[in-house]
Amino acid sequence: MKKLRILLADDHIVMRTGLRALLERQPNLEVVGESENGRETVALAAALRPDVVVMDVGMPVLNGIEATQTIVTQNPTVAVVILSMHADESYVMRALKSGARGYLLKDSAAADLIGAIHAISQGKSFFSPKVSRILAEDYVRVLKQKGAVDTYDLLTSREREILQLLAEGQTNKDVATALNISPYTVETHRSHILQKLNLHNSAELVLYAVRKGIIS
Amino acid sequence: MATLSKLAGQDGEQMTQQEPDRPVASKSRNREWFGSRAALFAGFGTLLILMATVSIDSLYTLQAFEIHNTQIRQEFVYREHTLEQVRTGVYESGDIISDYAVIESDPQSHERLRDEFQSIRNETTASLKACIESLPADKREPLQRLADELERYWLKGGRLLALLAKENKGLGHSALRSDVLSQYAEVLAITREVRAVNDNELKETDWRIAETFARFRRRLLVLGMIGFSFGLILATTTIVYAGRLEKSLQEKYRESLQAQRELKELSKRLVDAEEGERRAISRELHDEVGQSLSALLIEVGNLTEVCGEEAALRQGLQRIKTLAENCVNEVRNMALLLRPSMLDDLGLVAALDWQGRETSKRTSMLVETVDENVSESLPEEYKTCVYRIVQEALNNCSKHAYAKNVRVVVRQEAKYLRVSIEDDGKGFDTSRVRGLGLVGMNERVSQFGGVLKVESDPARGTRLRVDLPLPSAPADLEN
Numbered sequence: 230m231k232k233l234r235i236l237l238a239d240d241h242i243v244m245r246t247g248l249r250a251l252l253e254r255q256p257n258l259e260v261v262g263e264s265e266n267g268r269e270t271v272a273l274a275a276a277l278r279p280d281v282v283v284m285d286v287g288m289p290v291l292n293g294i295e296a297t298q299t300i301v302t303q304n305p306t307v308a309v310v311i312l313s314m315h316a317d318e319s320y321v322m323r324a325l326k327s328g329a330r331g332y333l334l335k336d337s338a339a340a341d342l343i344g345a346i347h348a349i350s351q352g353k354s355f356f357s358p359k360v361s362r363i364l365a366e367d368y369v370r371v372l373k374q375k376g377a378v379d380t381y382d383l384l385t386s387r388e389r390e391i392l393q394l395l396a397e398g399q400t401n402k403d404v405a406t407a408l409n410i411s412p413y414t415v416e417t418h419r420s421h422i423l424q425k426l427n428l429h430n431s432a433e434l435v436l437y438a439v440r441k442g443i444i445s
Numbered sequence: 446m447a448t449l450s451k452l453a454g455q456d457g458e459q460m461t462q463q464e465p466d467r468p469v470a471s472k473s474r475n476r477e478w479f480g481s482r483a484a485l486f487a488g489f490g491t492l493l494i495l496m497a498t499v500s501i502d503s504l505y506t507l508q509a510f511e512i513h514n515t516q517i518r519q520e521f522v523y524r525e526h527t528l529e530q531v532r533t534g535v536y537e538s539g540d541i542i543s544d545y546a547v548i549e550s551d552p553q554s555h556e557r558l559r560d561e562f563q564s565i566r567n568e569t570t571a572s573l574k575a576c577i578e579s580l581p582a583d584k585r586e587p588l589q590r591l592a593d594e595l596e597r598y599w600l601k602g603g604r605l606l607a608l609l610a611k612e613n614k615g616l617g618h619s620a621l622r623s624d625v626l627s628q629y630a631e632v633l634a635i636t637r638e639v640r641a642v643n644d645n646e647l648k649e650t651d652w653r654i655a656e657t658f659a660r661f662r663r664r665l666l667v668l669g670m671i672g673f674s675f676g677l678i679l680a681t682t683t684i685v686y687a688g689r690l691e692k693s694l695q696e697k698y699r700e701s702l703q704a705q706r707e708l709k710e711l712s713k714r715l716v717d718a719e720e721g722e723r724r725a726i727s728r729e730l731h732d733e734v735g736q737s738l739s740a741l742l743i744e745v746g747n748l749t750e751v752c753g754e755e756a757a758l759r760q761g762l763q764r765i766k767t768l769a770e771n772c773v774n775e776v777r778n779m780a781l782l783l784r785p786s787m788l789d790d791l792g793l794v795a796a797l798d799w800q801g802r803e804t805s806k807r808t809s810m811l812v813e814t815v816d817e818n819v820s821e822s823l824p825e826e827y828k829t830c831v832y833r834i835v836q837e838a839l840n841n842c843s844k845h846a847y848a849k850n851v852r853v854v855v856r857q858e859a860k861y862l863r864v865s866i867e868d869d870g871k872g873f874d875t876s877r878v879r880g881l882g883l884v885g886m887n888e889r890v891s892q893f894g895g896v897l898k899v900e901s902d903p904a905r906g907t908r909l910r911v912d913l914p915l916p917s918a919p920a921d922l923e924n
C-alpha cells in the first residue's frame with residue numbers, strides 16, 4: 230500500500246518533533262518535509278506535492294490559513310488539516326473557507342491526528358470532537374436565546390441525507406453515485422438546502438453540519 | 446501717600462514672606478509691587494481721598510469767605526450808621542444850641558431844649574459806645590478818639606447851655622460858644638476821618654479777599670495738577686498691571702493648552718503601550734507557553750503509545766495529559782483575555798463575532814454582531830480601538846444595563862468607520878452618569894479625532910455610537 234506523504238508546517242520545532250514522532254510510528258504515513266512559516270510551506274507544498282499538509286494557524290510571514298488558501302488554489306488535490314489552539318467558530322469558518330478539510334485542536338492532536346489524516350486524505354471532513362461539541366453547544370444556545378425555530382426541521386429526509394454526504398466532503402458526483410440519482414438532482418437539493426438553512430457556500434454548509442453534530 | 450506706600454510695601458513683604466521657598470530679588474519685588482493689586486488699590490484710594498479733600502476744602506474755604514465778607518460788610522454798614530448817627534446828633538445839638546441862644550428865651554423852652562440835648566447826647570454816646578465795644582481792641586482807636594472828642598463836645602455844649610440859662614445875653618459865653626463851635630467842627634472832622642478810615646478798611650478788606658482768592662485759586666491749581674499727575678501715574682500703572690495680567694493669562698492659557706496636548710499624547714502613548722504589552726504577553730503565552738504545552742501533550746501521547754500495558758505508567762501519563770490540557774486551556778484563556786489572537790489572525794469582524802459569542806456564553810445577553818463592508822486591512826490601531834470600545838460597551842451592558850439583547854453594528858464608509866452598540870437594558874441619564882468606562886472610550890475615540898455619542902433613555906435602553914474618521918489614504922492601498 231502506498232504511504233501517505235505528509236508535510237508538517239509549524240513554527241515550533243518541539244511541536245514538529247512531537248508530531249513527526251507521532252506520525253512516523255504509523256507504517257502507512259511518511260513525513261516528507263517540514264516548514265516553519267507560511268511562505269516556506271507554500272513553496273514546499275508545490276515542490277513536494279504531499280497528500281496531506283498538517284498546518285499550524287499562527288505562523289510568521291504568512292499565517293496558516295492564508296497559506297492553506299494558496300496551496301489549495303494551486304493544487305486542489307492536497308488535503309490540509311489545520312492545527313489550532315482555538316475551538317472558536319471564527320477560526321473554523323476561516324479554515325473551511327480557505328479550503329482546509331480538517332480542523333484539529335492542538336491539545337487533542339495526539340489522539341485525533343492519525344484519524345484526521347486518513348479521513349481528509351479520502352476527501353472527507355474532520356473536526357476535533359471538542360470543536361464539534363463547542364460549535365453544537367453554541368448553536369443550540371443561540372437558538373434557545375433567540376427563541377428561533379431550528380431550520381433543520383425544515384429539511385426533508387432526503388435533503389438531510391444529502392446534507393450529511395456533502396458536509397462529509399463528497400462532491401455532487403459522489404453523492405449522485407451513492408444515492409443513484411443524477412448530479413443535477415443533487416445540485417437542486419443542495420441549493421434548496423442552502424436556501425432553507427440560510428447558508429451561502431460549502432464552507433458554511435460544513436460548519437452548519439458540524440454545529441448540528443451531523444458530522445464530526 | 447508716603448505712609449500708604451510704606452504700609453503697602455510691608456504688605457508686599459508679608460506676601461513674599463508667606464512663600465519663603467521662592468527667592469525673589471528685592472528689585473524685582475519692588476517692581477512687582479509697583480504693578481500689584483495692592484498698589485492699585487492704594488493709588489485709587491489716595492486719588493479719591495485727594496479729590497474729596499480738595500472738594501471739601503474748597504467748599505469750606507468758599508463758605509468761610511462768604512461769612513467773613515458778609516460780616517465785614519455788616520460791620521462797615523454798622524459803623525457808617527453809627528457815624529451818621531453821631532453826625533446827626535452833633536448837627537441837631539448844634540441847632541439846639543443856636544435855638545437856645547438866639548430864638549427861645551422862656552425857661553420852659555430852655556428846659557425842653559436841654560432835655561432834648563441831653564437825650565441826643567445819651568443816645569449818641571450809647572450808640573458810639575456800643576459800636577466801639579463791638580470792635581476788636583486794635584481797631585478802637587479812631588472811634589475812641591471820636592468818642593473822647595464827642596464827650597468833650599458834649600461837656601462843652603452842656604456847659605454852654607448851663608451858662609446861657611443863667612445869663613442869656615452875657616458876654617462870658619461868647620468865648621465858650623466859639624470853643625463849642627470849634628469842638629463841633631473838630632467832632633465833625635473826626636467823623637469824616639473815621640469814615641475815611643472805615644472806607645479804607647473796607648477797600649483793604651476787599652483787596653485782602655481778592656488776594657486770598659488768588660491764593661485759593663493757586664492752591665486749587667496745584668492740587669489739581671497733583672491730582673492729575675497722580676491720576677496719570679495711576680492710569681499708567683493700571684495699564685501696566687492689566688498688560689501684565691493679560692500677558693500672564695496668555696502664558697497660562699498657552700501652558701494649559703500645551704499641557705493638554707502633552708496629556709493627550711501621553712494618554713495615547715499609554716494606551717498604545719498597554720495594548721502593545723498586552724499583545725506581547727498574549728503572544729508569548731499563546732505561542733510559546735501554549736505551543737510548548739501542546740507539544741508536551743503530543744509527546745505524552747507518543748509516550749502512551751510506546752509504554753505498553755503497565756497500568757501505573759499509563760495512569761501517570763493520563764494525569765500528566767489532563768494537567769497539561771488544563772494548562773493549555775488556562776493559558777489560552779489568559780491570552781485571549783489580554784488580547785484575542787483573532788484580532789491579529791482573522792481581523793476585526795472575526796474578533797467581534799468571537800467576543801459577541803463569548804459574551805453570550807458568559808452572560809444571559811444575546812449579542813448579535815453585524816458588519817457592513819468592513820475591510821480586513823484596517824489600520825491596526827483602528828481595529829484595536831473598535832475592539833476595545835465594543836468590549837467595554839458589552840461589559841457595561843451586562844454589568845449595569847441588565848440587557849437581554851445587544852446589537853453591535855460596524856460599518857465602513859468612504860471616510861468613516863461607524864460603530865453602534867444598542868441594548869435593550871434599563872438605560873441611564875446621560876447628563877448625570879459618566880462612568881470611567883465611558884471616559885476611557887471617549888479618550889480612545891478622541892485620539893482618532895472621532896466622536897462618541899451616548900443616547901440613553903431609562904425606558905428604552907442605551908445606544909452608543911462611535912464615528913471614527915478613516916485616514917485619507919484608502920486603507921486597502923497601504924498593503
